[in-house]
Amino acid sequence: MAGRPIIIDCDPGQDDAINLLLAMSSPDELDILGITTVAGNVPLALTERNARQICDIAGRTDMKVFAGCERPMQRELLTAEHVHGKTGIDGVEITSPGTPLGEQHAVDFIIEALSTTAEPLTLVPTGPLTNIATAIERAPAILDNVAEIVLMGGAMREGGNHSPSAEFNILVDPHAADLVFRCGKPITVLGLDVTHQVLATPGRRDRIREINNDAGRATAGMLDFFNRHDTVKYGSLGAPLHDPCTVAFLLAPNLFEGKACNLTVETASELTMGHTAVDFWHVTDRPDNVTWIWSVDADGFYDLLIERLERYGDD
Ligand code: RIB
Numbered sequence: 364m365a366g367r368p369i370i371i372d373c374d375p376g377q378d379d380a381i382n383l384l385l386a387m388s389s390p391d392e393l394d395i396l397g398i399t400t401v402a403g404n405v406p407l408a409l410t411e412r413n414a415r416q417i418c419d420i421a422g423r424t425d426m427k428v429f430a431g432c433e434r435p436m437q438r439e440l441l442t443a444e445h446v447h448g449k450t451g452i453d454g455v456e457i458t459s460p461g462t463p464l465g466e467q468h469a470v471d472f473i474i475e476a477l478s479t480t481a482e483p484l485t486l487v488p489t490g491p492l493t494n495i496a497t498a499i500e501r502a503p504a505i506l507d508n509v510a511e512i513v514l515m516g517g518a519m520r521e522g523g524n525h526s527p528s529a530e531f532n533i534l535v536d537p538h539a540a541d542l543v544f545r546c547g548k549p550i551t552v553l554g555l556d557v558t559h560q561v562l563a564t565p566g567r568r569d570r571i572r573e574i575n576n577d578a579g580r581a582t583a584g585m586l587d588f589f590n591r592h593d594t595v596k597y598g599s600l601g602a603p604l605h606d607p608c609t610v611a612f613l614l615a616p617n618l619f620e621g622k623a624c625n626l627t628v629e630t631a632s633e634l635t636m637g638h639t640a641v642d643f644w645h646v647t648d649r650p651d652n653v654t655w656i657w658s659v660d661a662d663g664f665y666d667l668l669i670e671r672l673e674r675y676g677d678d
């Protein structure tokens with residue numbers, strides 16, 4: 364049985380990389396039509412290269428990978444090497460990827476895929492929303508073939524992680540995010556409120572370290588690096604594994620709880636630029652435009668992640 368057709372748009376980033384490994388471990392449930400990359404955690408030249416190296420590690424050198432927008436729609440690019448390291452996926456040895464880079468611009472691939480698909484597609488963005496928004500702006504009719512968008516971004520109770528009031532993916536390109544959240548399609552949002560519940564604690568990292576394959580070793584190495592910044596910043600036992608919440612939601616939605624809400628993005632104030640105003644208690648008459656995920660079974664999440672990583676062949 365062919366899996367649900369999806370396109371993953373990402374800015375690897377260790378957590379994006381682990382999300383890709385989780386997605387590629389599950390071909391019966393997810394048919395990845397392509398991986399599109401965007402500037403975010405590190406510049407585009409690195410995010411596209413990193414995505415291709417992860418495909419090598421997954422044994423999927425056949426995967427279609429495309430480079431997209433190298434800067435936000437209106438603002439200057441913000442990057443996060445202080446979190447992800449100079450390469451973006453510090454924690455794994457950098458190699459020259461065998462997986463080729465597609466010739467098409469990622470935005471053109473997204474438009475073509477959505478214009479020619481026989482069935483609606485699910486979009487899974489885990490970085491700034493520049494590629495997705497640019498595709499929608501350039502070819503609005505593609506929305507007719509979007510089944511839903513399942514994205515990592517935003518925050519409500521958790522405040523901001525890259526400014527006092529904004530989460531990184533939305534802050535980098537708030538205008539792209541605003542356009543996506545107004546597009547009218549079903550959007551499931553996994554923001555910091557839920558990703559901060561799935562911490563890569565020592566016990567969980569020990570379990571991942573025991574996985575005897577390249578995907579497990581790469582994940583363990585990336586988590587060791589990814590952990591160092593957030594455990595100091597938050598004083599927590601582990602870093603939040605943000606992006607894999609998106610594919611975990613697709614694979615096991617029962618692990619999560621969400622609520623229909625309005626989410627509106629700040630695009631005017633420099634002080635609160637990129638803030639996601641989530642009307643969780645419906646105190647306004649703004650229409651519900653997202654499903655805001657607010658809870659997750661963290662143990663179930665890591666059981667799923669580990670079970671799927673173990674599916675990659677042992678060495
Ligand atoms: O705020 C966390 C998000 O920003 C994650 O997607 C991480 O990879 C970075 O892109």
Ligand code: CA
Pocket residue numbers: 373374375376378379403404489490606
């Ligand atoms: Ca990301």
